[in-house]
Every structure is written in C-alpha cells, then in structure tokens.
Amino acid sequence: xxxxxxxxxxxxxxxxxxxxxxxxxxxxxxxxxxxxxxxxxxxxxxxxxxxxxxxxxxxxxxxxxxxxxxxxxxxxxxxxxxxxxxxxxxxxxxxxxxxxxxxxxxxxxxxxxxxxxxxxxxxxxxxxxxxxxxxxxxxxxxxxxxxxxxxxxxxxxxxxxxxxxxxxxxxxxxxxxxxxxxxxxxxxxxxxxxxxxxxxxxxxxxxxxxxxxxxxxxxxxxxxxxxxxxxxxxxxxxxxxxxxxxxxxxxxxxxxxxxxxxxxxxxxxxxxxxxxxxxxxxxxx
Amino acid sequence: xxxxxxxxxxxxxxxxxxxxxxxxxxxxxxxxxxxxxxxxxxxxxxxxxxxxxxxxxxxxxxxxxxxxxxxxxxxxxxxxxxxxxxxxxxxxxxxxxxxxxxxxxxxxxxxxxxxxxxxxxxxxxxxxxxxxxxxxxxxxxxxxxxxxxxxxxxxxxxxxxxxxxxxxxxxxxxxxxxxxxxxxxxxxxxxxxxxxxxxxxxxxxxxxxxxxxxxxxxxxxxxxxxxxxxxxxxxxxxxxxxxxxxxxxxxxxxxxxxxxxxxxxxxxxxxxxxxxxxxxxxxxxxxxxxxxxxxxxxxxxxxxxxxxxxxxxxxxxxxxxxxxxxxxxxxxxxxxxxxxxxxxxxxxxxxxxxxxxxxxxxxxxxxxxxxxxxxxxxxxxxxxxxxxxxxxxxxxxxx
Numbered sequence: 001x002x003x004x005x006x007x008x009x010x011x012x013x014x015x016x017x018x019x020x021x022x023x024x025x026x027x028x029x030x031x032x033x034x035x036x037x038x039x040x041x042x043x044x045x046x047x048x049x050x051x052x053x054x055x056x057x058x059x060x061x062x063x064x065x066x067x068x069x070x071x072x073x074x075x076x077x078x079x080x081x082x083x084x085x086x087x088x089x090x091x092x093x094x095x096x097x098x099x100x101x102x103x104x105x106x107x108x109x110x111x112x113x114x115x116x117x118x119x120x121x122x123x124x125x126x127x128x129x130x131x132x133x134x135x136x137x138x139x140x141x142x143x144x145x146x147x148x149x150x151x152x153x154x155x156x157x158x159x160x161x162x163x164x165x166x167x168x169x170x171x172x173x174x175x176x177x178x179x180x181x182x183x184x185x186x187x188x189x190x191x192x193x194x195x196x197x198x199x200x201x202x203x204x205x206x207x208x209x210x211x212x213x214x215x216x217x218x219x220x221x222x223x224x225x226x227x228x229x230x231x232x233x234x235x236x237x238x239x240x241x242x243x244x245x246x247x248x249x250x251x252x253x254x255x256x257x258x259x260x261x262x263x264x265x266x267x268x269x270x271x272x273x274x275x276x277x278x279x280x281x282x283x284x285x
Numbered sequence: 286x287x288x289x290x291x292x293x294x295x296x297x298x299x300x301x302x303x304x305x306x307x308x309x310x311x312x313x314x315x316x317x318x319x320x321x322x323x324x325x326x327x328x329x330x331x332x333x334x335x336x337x338x339x340x341x342x343x344x345x346x347x348x349x350x351x352x353x354x355x356x357x358x359x360x361x362x363x364x365x366x367x368x369x370x371x372x373x374x375x376x377x378x379x380x381x382x383x384x385x386x387x388x389x390x391x392x393x394x395x396x397x398x399x400x401x402x403x404x405x406x407x408x409x410x411x412x413x414x415x416x417x418x419x420x421x422x423x424x425x426x427x428x429x430x431x432x433x434x435x436x437x438x439x440x441x442x443x444x445x446x447x448x449x450x451x452x453x454x455x456x457x458x459x460x461x462x463x464x465x466x467x468x469x470x471x472x473x474x475x476x477x478x479x480x481x482x483x484x485x486x487x488x489x490x491x492x493x494x495x496x497x498x499x500x501x502x503x504x505x506x507x508x509x510x511x512x513x514x515x516x517x518x519x520x521x522x523x524x525x526x527x528x529x530x531x532x533x534x535x536x537x538x539x540x541x542x543x544x545x546x547x548x549x550x551x552x553x554x555x556x557x558x559x560x561x562x563x564x565x566x567x568x569x570x571x572x573x574x575x576x577x578x579x580x581x582x583x584x585x586x587x588x589x590x591x592x593x594x595x596x597x598x599x600x601x602x603x604x605x606x607x608x609x610x611x612x613x614x615x616x617x618x619x620x621x622x623x624x625x626x627x628x629x630x631x632x633x634x635x636x637x638x639x640x641x642x643x644x645x646x647x648x649x650x651x652x653x654x655x656x657x658x659x660x661x662x663x664x665x666x667x668x669x670x671x672x673x674x675x676x677x678x679x680x681x682x683x684x
Contacts, residue, residue, distance in 0.1 A: 010505040114341035116558025135537035209529035252506040257497040
C-alpha cells in the first residue's frame with residue numbers, strides 16, 4: 001500500500017512540475033495560438049536569472065521574485081520586436097521563434113559559457129512522508145504549481161482583465177470594434193506567458209542541470225500535454241499534464257525510463273487520433 | 286571518382302603541391318620570401334570537435350589540449366623544419382555533420398591527421414571516411430573499447446582499465462551491493478557489463494541495473510528504486526547534463542546519506558554545475574585529475590592556465606588531447622617524412638611523460654597504457670584516494 005501511495009506522490013510531483021512549465025506555454029500557444037519555439041529559452045533565462053543573482057550574492061528567494069519580472073520585460077520586447085509582425089502567419093511564427101530560440105541560447109553561451117552553472121538548493125532538508133525521505137524543495141515546487149495554476153485560472157476566468165483577454169483571443173475584430181485595445185491585450189498576455197516561463201525556470205533550477213540546453217527537455221512534454229489536453233483551455237492543460245506525467249512516472253516506477261517514453265508517446269498518439277482537438281475538445285466529427 | 290574530382294577543381298591538388306614545392310625550393314636556395322615559403326609548406330593538422338550542439342565544453346578542452354601541443358612544437362622550431370597549422374572544424378555533436386567536416390578536412394584542407402571527435406557515435410560515423418582516405422584519426426576520449434583499425438589511434442580509458450581496479454576498491458570500502466545506472470547508449474552498457482563482471486568476481490552483488498534515455502528531467506522513480514534496492518554503492522554512468530540533473534535530485538532526496546556515489550566519466554567539468562553539498566564525496570576513477578600532487582601534473586596545470594587563463598578547466602580531456610598530439614608530433618619526427626602511412630607506423634611503441642606519469646602507446650592495437658587514479662571530491666576539489674599506477678587494458682584487437 002505504501003508503495004502505491006509513494007508512486008502516486010511521485011506522479012503528483014512530476015505532474016505539478018510539468019504543469020508549472022506548461023502554464024506559460026498554454027497562454028502563448030493555447031490561447032494566443034502562437035507556436036513559441038523560444039519558450040524553452042524563456043525558461044532558460046529564468047534559471048539564469050537565479051545564477052546571476054546568486055553570483056552577485058543575492059539569495060535564491062530574491063531571484064525567484066526577480067525572474068518573472070525580468071522575463072515579463074523580455075516578453076514585452078520579444079512581442080514588440082518579433083511576435084506582433086507574425087501573428088497571422090502561423091508557419092512564419094515557428095521560423096521566427098525558432099531563430100529567436102537559437103539566438104537566446106547562443107547569447108547565454110557567449111555570456112556564461114557552455115558549462116553547467118551552480119544553483120544552491122534553498123531547501124535541502126528532507127521530510128519524512130510515509131516510510132521515505134522526501135525532498136523539502138519538491139514539496140515547495142508542488143505548492144507553487146498549485147498556487148500559480150489557481151492564480152492563472154482566477155485571472156483569466158474570474159477577472160474583467162481575463163474576460164477582455166479572452167474576448168480578444170476569441171474574436172479580435174469584434175473585440176476591437178467594441179472599443180477594446182487589442183494591441184495592449186496581446187502585449188500583456190504574451191508578457192504574462194513569458195513571466196510564467198521565467199518563474200518556472202527559476203523554480204526548477206535547483207533540481208536540474210542549469211546549462212544552455214536545459215530549455216528543450218521540458219518543452220516536448222509540455223507541448224504534448226497541451227495537445228493531449230486540448231488547446232485553449234486551462235482545464236485541458238491540467239488534464240494533459242496529469243496524463244503525460246503520471247503515465248511516465250508510473251511506467252518508470254514499475255518498469256524503466258525507456259518504456260515510460262514509449263508509453264507516453266504511444267498514449268499521446270492514441271489520444272490525438274481519437275480526440276484531434278484534445279481531451280477537452282470533444283471527439284472527432 | 287578521382288578524375289571527376291580533379292576535373293571539378295581547376296586548381297588541382299597536384300598543381301598546388303607543385304606551386305608549394307617551387308616556393309619551398311626558392312626559399313631553400315635563399316632567393317628571398319622565406320616566410321611565404323614556410324607558411325605554404327606547413328603541415329596541416331585537422332581538429333574535429335563539438336564546438337556547438339551540447340558538448341561544447343568537452344570540444345573546447347579537446348581543442349585546447351591539441352593546440353597547446355602544436356604551439357609548443359612550433360615554438361621549438363616546428364617538426365622536420367616545418368610549421369604545424371591547425372584547421373579547426375565543428376561537428377556540432379552530430380554524426381552527419383562530423384562526416385561532412387571530415388571529408389572537408391581531408392579533401393579541401395589536405396590535413397595529415399585529424400584529432401577528435403568526442404562521442405562514439407561520431408567516431409563510428411566517420412570511421413569509413415577515415416579508412417577510405419587513409420588519414421589517421423587521433424581519438425582522445427574515454428570510450429567502450431573494441432576499436433581495432435590501422436587508422437585510429439586511441440588515448441582512452443577503456444572499461445577494463447577503469448573498472449577492474451575501481452570496483453574491488455568500491456567493494457572493499459563502501460559495501461557489497463551495487464546499483465548500476467547509465468545513459469542508454471553503448472558506452473554505459475559496456476561499462477556496466479565490465480562492472481558486473483568485476484563486482485561478482487569481488488564478491489559483490491548487483492541489485493539493480495537501469496538505463497535512461499537522453500533528456501529526462503525527472504528522476505524521482507529511479508531515485509526511489511535505488512533507495513528501495515538498499516544498494517550501498519551507486520555506479521553512475523549517465524553523461525552530461527542528465528547526470529547533473531540526476532545527482533541534484535538524488536542528493537535532494539537524501540540519497541547520498543545511504544549510498545556511495547561512484548561516478549564513471551566524472552571530471553572537473555561537472556564540479557561548477559554542482560553545489561558543494563552535491564559534489565561532496567563523489568568518488569571516481571580517471572587517468573588525470575588537476576589536483577594531483579605530482580610535479581608533472583602541477584607543471585601541466587600551470588602551463589594550461591598560463592595559456593588559456595586562470596579559469597580554464599584542466600581536465601582529463603585536456604591532458605589526453607595534449608598527450609596524443611605530442612605522440613603525433615613525435616611520430617612525425619620519427620617517421621622523418623610527412624607521410625600518413627609512415628607516421629602511423631612511427632607513432633606508437635614509445636613512452637612520453639603525461640600529466641600523470643609515463644604513458645606508452647602500444648603498437649599492437651594503437652591504444653595507450655594509462656596511469657589510473659581513484660579520487661574523491663572534497664570541498665569542490667578532486668582529492669586523490671589511491672594511485673593505481675599503470676593499468677594495462679586487454680588487447681583491443683583480440684576482443
């Protein structure tokens with residue numbers, strides 16, 4: 001019994017970590033319909049904000065606050081310089097953001113070098129849960145993910161600002177003719193997505209290798225979660241990440257990591273075949 | 286193929302050689318233009334390293350080691366009266382690119398030898414090209430063993446060289462139950478095969494063996510399995526960033542309090558990516574560590590830092606590439622001619638002073654008999670635990 005509960009705990013843990021990374025992406029990809037290939041690099045910049053702050057003698061917690069702010073500014077710049085020119089050109093978006101991702105990654109290599117950087121674990125203590133030692137910092141990540149998911153949900157579905165943002169996303173000309181400033185909403189939505197990516201990078205930094213390639217690893221399961229869960233809905237994202245992360249963790253626990261990848265990708269293919277618009281998008285036809 | 290290639294190039298290699306020859310003889314006769322003659326007459330040496338694509342820090346160190354040896358030779362007047370010139374190519378950590386760059390180095394740049402690459406995948410990919418153009422490849426990265434090719438010369442820690450002395454040491458000092466965890470490709474699988482044999486011979490037991498695909502970011506389930514297996518020693522042969530991610534998560538879960546972390550392929554390169562707590566107590570086996578208290582090691586570290594700056598990482602990789610380049614230079618000298626076949630014949634069968642003792646390059650399989658040390662990381666520095674001296678690997682042409 002304890003073993004099953006532990007696997008469930010591990011699955012919940014990875015699900016929430018993945019949710020944390022996917023939140024920013026679902027806003028930019030799911031809601032704004034921009035395939036942002038540079039999302040992994042926004043995550044990367046968030047993690048390197050922590051490196052920079054710690055090098056200057058600042059604490060991890062300061063960096064955690066600074067990272068989303070810095071990335072919101074970066075998001076505004078990226079939106080203004082790149083994204084706004086390609087909103088209606090779906091394929092060009094991929095190319096433009098891919099180029100951006102390469103430039104950002106190389107810039108990090110030029111400034112920090114290709115080697116991995118050190119980030120202190122701010123909560124190195126372990127907590128005894130059931131029969132095992134559980135890393136305290138993982139519990140912190142879980143809490144942050146839950147709070148952020150609730151916060152994002154509240155912002156988009158329970159505030160006037162969220163209503164306006166969704167109106168712009170749903171029907172831009174109509175929203176504009178009703179007197180809503182669509183440019184301002186685009187800018188703010190993209191900056192918010194970028195800030196979430198930066199925060200995710202900063203939060204995950206103590207538990208993964210902080211190097212110029214770190215952005216890619218989470219990007220694939222994050223995209224997969226959105227496709228499986230259904231674009232354009234936060235609930236779908238929660239569903240998608242739960243399915244992708246839990247399937248992976250459970251299979252890896254009882255079998256191997258290699259089998260886990262096979263099962264996860266296989267599962268994604270089956271779900272997308274049966275529900276082309278994702279689990280929350282309804283069945284085919 | 287030959288005629289096509291010549292026809293496609295109006296300025297054919299043979300004509301270029303004639304021009305070079307004329308320039309050289311003009312210089313020799315003392316009719317002026319000596320430096321042009323010298324430059325045209327230089328020996329071209331190719332370097333094929335990953336300078337982008339994920340393994341750039343190893344690639345950079347490989348270039349540094351080779352460069353240092355070549356510069357020293359040039360300062361001492363060159364080889365056979367000729368300068369050595371490096372032609373550096375980036376394989377982008379990708380096998381297909383590696384093959385393209387290899388062809389360019391050989392056909393366009395006319396190099397007499399190539400130093401690199403890092404991964405076994407890239408080495409295997411370029412092997413047919415190397416053999417076809419009969420251009421020696423000097424490979425200075427630790428690998429799984431078994432390469433037996435006239436045109437490939439290796440300065441590499443091999444499974445039996447590292448594992449056979451290391452595992453009994455682990456068994457004796459840290460316990461008798463082993464968990465093996467590696468990246469899912471040929472090197473970790475061959476290493477673990479050797480670990481299993483050595484552990485069972487030493488009276489140890491393997492309680493788990495697992496491989497991970499590249500790029501996994503969550504190792505919770507593996508950490509849990511290792512804990513539940515009750516292993517006293519974890520033999521880690523995961524490589525690169527994945528290894529750092531794993532160790533961070535393993536340490537955060539308190540793994541190091543119960544299990545000794547024995548990491549194969551660990552070097553100074555990993556230390557900056559880990560905190561003091563994370564790297565403390567990691568035990569490894571290597572041919573060279575930068576903190577070795579031997580005069581030759583200290584001299585080497587000083588030399589590298591003087592050339593590449595105080596923050597340069599002086600790893601196994603730098604030492605191995607520096608050494609292999611020196612074997613090459615000495616080989617050219619002994620061959621007495623810049624002839625690929627003669628260089629291959631002359632490059633082995635003698636010893637040179639490395640950063641850790643004298644090292645001999647064997648003639649029978651063109652691999653090196655290396656000196657091996659066991660080291661533990663304490664306070665972010667590798668500390669010598671045991672100097673094993675020279676360890677001979679089995680003949681790689683007889684496996």
